[in-house]
Amino acid sequence: MSSHHESSLACHSLAARLEKEGDVSVADCYQCGKCTAGCPAAEDMDVAPSQVLRLLQTEAPKHEERALKSMAIWMCIGCETCVTRCPQEVDLPRTMDFLRQEALARNVANQSADDVVAFHKAFLNSVEKAGRLFEFGMVGDYKLRTGHFFKDLGIAPTMFFKGKLGLLPHGGANKREVAEIFARARAVKKESQQ
């Protein structure tokens, strides 16, 4: 594979790194479009799933940048329909995971994706702190990150009275152990990319 651009993370194309780090070969895609046809989120995407693969296939920096800055990578729900139906078994969900990570690492994530990013961060932050997800705390964190203070206030009381909204985090997990898993995973990931 050719190596066009020289970004902070070595001079490999995203396609080459995806093959090495994620065992996904975008070259296998012959653009049949089946992934796009069955994608439940395709209509909300600025770049169709099959086009995301095409952008990576060219290995051109401007195409890679378009994929990284797309809203499409954040609208992917991770339903696994595309890879299940792909005649070439190209793992598109994993490609999306890789692109999301890369977009965050390069700080180029689409601004319209702020809410989605905030949700994922609030979710993992809650798990990192308590070992288990604390839903009420996570939603509070999400609201602070996004400013959507009034969203869903309507259903909260019903959830509370139905016993579906716990106001205190759950014990039971080994908090320290989980926090260490997060820390070491980040360190190992960093090390592997050097």
Add this chain to the structure above:
Amino acid sequence: MTNLKIGYFPGCSLQGSSRDFAESLLAVAKALSIELCEVPEWNCCGASSGHMIEPLVSVALPINVLLKAQKAGLDQVMAPCASCYNRLATASYEIAHSPTTKAQVEKVLQTSIGKLPRVLNVVELLAQVADQISAKVSKKFEQTVACYYGCLLVRPAKITGFDCTEDPVEMDKLVAAVGGKSIDWNFKTECCGASFSVSKTSVVGRLGAKIMNDAVVRKAEAIVVACPMCHSNLDLRRGEINQRLDAKTNIPVLFITQVIGLALGLSEKELGLRRHFVPVKFPAKPAAVAAVP
């Protein structure tokens, strides 16, 4: 009937917004003499957010759970939440197929990883005891329902190895085993929007509306699920769905464990039925008409 002992990974949703799933599962397991041994000190599997932005964490967390189960002497772990099930199964698959990932996770968890417990979902477990369930039915579940499998119970096949990816039938068989009927419909495995419930509620409304519409048009009296996200997106988010459909759909959404529990004669309270947003009520059946001589 031999007693079945199996590892149990509740997952975070079952402690919070899907307590009804946990309650009904535990009640049904008790009635069927299935011993569910909770994995000691279990942690969150990382769910969708983990693999979406921190892939290594998303493998390390589930493997940590499986290692704890193994230490406790459990050779099978059942995860009722479809997302937890999928994450546990995906992590096991990656450890078995990628030496690089395995080495990285071993570094993260500071231990070597040997044979891991087998991961199974709740439908798989109940299917194993379908005969016992049939034999214990005290009150037939005489409803016509739409079995909704969603995404992560069946996809991708190489990870789950469970049922059929496009037209799964295992839940339909369980409904039949307790006297119910299930419809043929188009949205069995279509996505409900999953974790977008909070951050992209409009997507959940749009996808949920399509699912609900097909179920209602085909005269389902309820939707049956085996996933906390499918449940909350179709039950708790019914307001958005109805707004989009410009209709007042009121068919309830039941966990498969609640359907079985009702047939086994368990109470509404034991099955957590009062926690639903859409009340669990079924239309009265017309009295049987005597044949005209």
